[in-house]
Amino acid sequence: MNRHVAVPGLLLGAFASLPLSRAENAATTPAAACSTERHEVFVPAGRYEPFYKRAERRVMPVAPMCLAAAPVTNAQYLEFVRGHPQWRRSRVTRVFAEETYLANWRDDLTPPPESLSEPVTFVSWFAADDYCESQGARLPKVSEWERAAGRQAAARASTPFAMAMGSPAADLERTPLQLKGIWEWTEDFNSAVVSGRASGAQGTDPSLFCGDGFRAVDASDYAAFLRYSFRSSLHADFTLKNLGFRCTREAP
Amino acid sequence: MKAWLRGALAIAACLAPPCLADDVSARSIYQLAATWTEDNGHSLQLRELAGEVEVLTFFYTSCEAACPMTVKALQSMKLGPAGSAHARFLLVSVDPEQDSPAALRRYRRTMKLDKDRWKLLRGPPSDVRKLAALLGFNYEEVDSGQFVHSNLVTVLNARGEVVHQQSALDGNLAELAAAIRAARTDR
Amino acid sequence: MKPFPLLALASLCCIAPVHGASQSSTPVEEIRGEERAAMTSAPFVPPPITRRYATKVLLDLEVKEHTKQLADGVNYTYWTFGDDAPGKFIRIREGDLVQTRLSNHPDNTVSHNVDFHAATGPGGGGEASFVAPGHSATFTWRAMRPGLFLYHCVAAPAGLHLANGMYGLILVEPKQGLPKVDREFFIVQGEFYTDGAYGEPGDQHFDLNKAIHEEPEYVVFNGRVGALMGENALRAKTGESVRIYLGNAGPSLVSSFHIVGEIFDSVYGEGGTVANQHNVQTTIVPVGGSAMVEMVADVAGSYQLVDHSMFRAFNKGAMGALQIEGANRPELFSGRQAEEIFNPGTHLQRVAMVASTPPAPAAPAQKSAPGDRGHELYSTICTACHQPDGRGMQGTFPPLAQSDFLAKDVDAAIRVLIEGRQGPITVNGKAYDGAMPNFSLVDEDIAAVLSYVRRNFGNSGATVTPADVRRVRGLLAQASPPPEEQPQ
Secondary structure, three states, X not given: OXXXXXHHHHHHHHHOOOOOOHHHHOOOOHHHHOOOOOOXXXXXXXXXXXXXXXXXXXXXXXXXXXXXXXXXXXXXXXHHHHHOHHHXXXXXXXXXXXXXXXXXXXXXXXXXXXXXXXXXXXOXXXXXHHHHHHOOOEOOOXXXXXXXXXXXXXXXXXXXXXXXXXXXXXXXXXXXXXXXXXXXXXXXXXXXXXXXOOOOOOOOOHHHOOOHHHHEOOOOOHHHHHHHHHHHOXXXXXXXXXXXXXXXXXXX | OHHHHHHHHHHHHOOOOOOOXXXXXXXXXXXXXXXXXXXXXXXXXXXXXXXXXXXXXXXXXXXXXHXXXXXXXXXXXXXXXXXXXXXXEEEEEOOOOOOOHHHHHHHHHHHOOOOOXXXXXXXXXXXXXXXXXXXXXXXXXXXXXXXXXOOEEEEEOOOOOEEEEEEOOOOOHXXXXXXXXXXXXXX | OOHHHHHHHHHHOOOOOXXXXXXXXXXXXXXXXXXXXXXXXXXXXXXXXXXXXXXXXXXXXXXXXXEEEEEOOEEEEEEEEOOXXXXXXXXXXXXXXXXXXXXXXXXOOOOEOOEEOOOOOHHHHOOOOOEOOOEEEEEEEEOOOOEEEEEEOOOOOHHHHHHOOOEEEEEEEOOXXXXXXXXXXXXXXXXXXXXXXXXXXXXXXXXXXXXXXXXXXXXXXXXXXXXXXXXXXXXXXXXXXXXXXXXXXXXOXXXXXXXXXXXXXXXXXXXXXXXXXXXXXXXXXXXXXXXXXXXXXXXXXXXXXXXXXHHHHHHOOOEEEEEEEOXXXXXXXXXXXXXXXXXXXXHHHHHHHHHHOOOOOOOOXXXXXXXXXXXXHHHHHHHHHHOOOOOOEOOOEOOOOOOHHHHHXXXXXXXXXXXXXXXXXXXXXXXXXXXXXXXXXXXXXXXXXHHHHHOOXXXXXXXXXXXXXXXXXXXXXXXXXXXXXXXX
């Protein structure tokens, strides 16, 4: 990743867990380049059609990636917090995470014991972003997440929230890619096109609410409506009960 | 000078960013640890800007409509003689790939941006994304070098806290000017 | 409260400043003081506004997602403003400045917002109020126009939020208020699209396919089956004036609101401020719209409230009740007064008989002359029972052909035509028991048809004259009090 690393960043790196080196993952096939120890799923190159049409309707290519099979767990996040004290609940910078950061943890270093292997929630975008960086990875973009998991669920969902989870793409059915009943942060959740703050039009984007139906590629995909709508209501410092994340990195 | 020294000392004193310095409060966006490059090649940390009111907006040099209009609007704002003398503007590029320091210098010349009052910044894409997230600014690259984005202008007080936000293109420049003046008096 | 999200929202709202000089051409009333919004749960409304000035109204709405009962044994996960669907009825005054805070409970799963149809501004507030769970947003709008308005969530996809119960009514009273009435209620009609059929017990879930096809399983008043039935029926006393505030949240079906046995004295069509129609039986309530109806409870009893699309009322739950208590008023409505057997006897049997009897033997041609009144009468009145050939029907209608009855006593024959005849009769040695109506013929007609019959059908008898008929009428009058006029 192309980063300018300041002096404090180097100091930080000394304490952080080191990302696996590429050499350890040298492989003959792309799929094998993704790490099974890190529970990654190889997602081949694919396409993404933005849910909301643009003037120039473009299907975007999505590069192959090694996507985490499941969202980051409480146990994994605990390791991160141990090595990154600035992300402990008692010390976190308020602009980077709101008051409910890790609200369900007993204290700085004690996640709920019954949920150690459940997705960590009550984490902000800044926290998620920093975690992925510390792993030599990043948050998936909306296009990447949707390409991997945005397929309409085949079975009838019990609630709109469950409906909104989507399901793994057809070519990922045989993989261990799991959706765990939570919303997930994406790198570019604050893309202009899904937000009422888009430019282009004079002032506000009138299509965001009632006019959504005819701007959407598939107006019967209510699950997608719910995901995009939810993302557009987020601010980066939000820490919510049912919002977690997973990381991704480009496949070599 | 003094602010720069204080900032550097604060950084050195930290184990890891972000950390609190005297002039940077808990709600300051200057807590974002990132290094930016100005069009003159200098490196800049946001906390060095503490002590003055800053007006920040995002742009990219090949933006043809909204960005030039915003810059023109900011230039035309009536802040009074004292206000104009002290007004400080930050333009942060969302397209660091295209907007090299040289491209930024060209832009400064074309738009006639005063060196003392206007800073043009570029930084790594991840830091741009973080700064935008702090400010609630939305943008997306829809095509190579083409962005869709909101038109948000942010007024930061001397501590780097957001005190006002609006579009510069909705005809309410007087409101923006008033917010800048108010931020200056609240030191 | 963090300043910058609020400011960010404020910067993106297109609401004209309300202080100082107005940017619009509508003159703006001065605001005095502030108070909490008056709100009540269904079906009751807050009392009428008494203040004569515009004020700042503080309105707090909290969104909850929770499971409640939709019908007996049927549960559904409602999304509601406050605790119930419909949300509370809000009552404010024209010109009020409404500072609205929308809170999204942290346990909720999705983001919500609110659109006030009473607000003028982008999205009716939808954009300004859009919030993720665990957060709240505040925005302020001016009630520039009076009327009865819906408010509802409009977050994408809006139909889903409506179909889950996120709606309510807000009344903006005109400056001069509304005419005073004794009782006020509100009813909001809404639909539910469940994967199970109507009445199927257990936890039911939203069915997108049914929603897109606009085929709800439930069409209900005030959020659930039976919300206005039994002990929850609306109540009034005779003589009281009643106003009902109606809303229709849809999301699909227009309502044809009717109160069985009542007439709306006044209707404020589409919830506007003019009582633009009077004496209305059924009024349309558009989806996303409203209406107000007024009536006086004149007659005591039980009155059904329905969407007159009748299968919705019977099979989907669009039914409620209004109980009016008080003294009876038989001069307006008597209720059941009499009960009796009704047997005009023959109409259906005539048809059946004609169809099933074998063809009649050739009858001697009847003697008739052009313009023969007797023939004309016989053809129209008598043939149905006595047949064109006069043979009648076994057991029921005696024959006229070669009838000993006709030959024996002409006065008896005339009497039959004057009074009709019921009960057993023996003609030509056979018994018959039927009912012959009184055709209320005039004397000339009785004479004509009887004469016709007596010179045809193998009968022989002298002509009957109108004078003969009058004579028999006189005999009958002497024998008994004049019979009452038979109903025609």
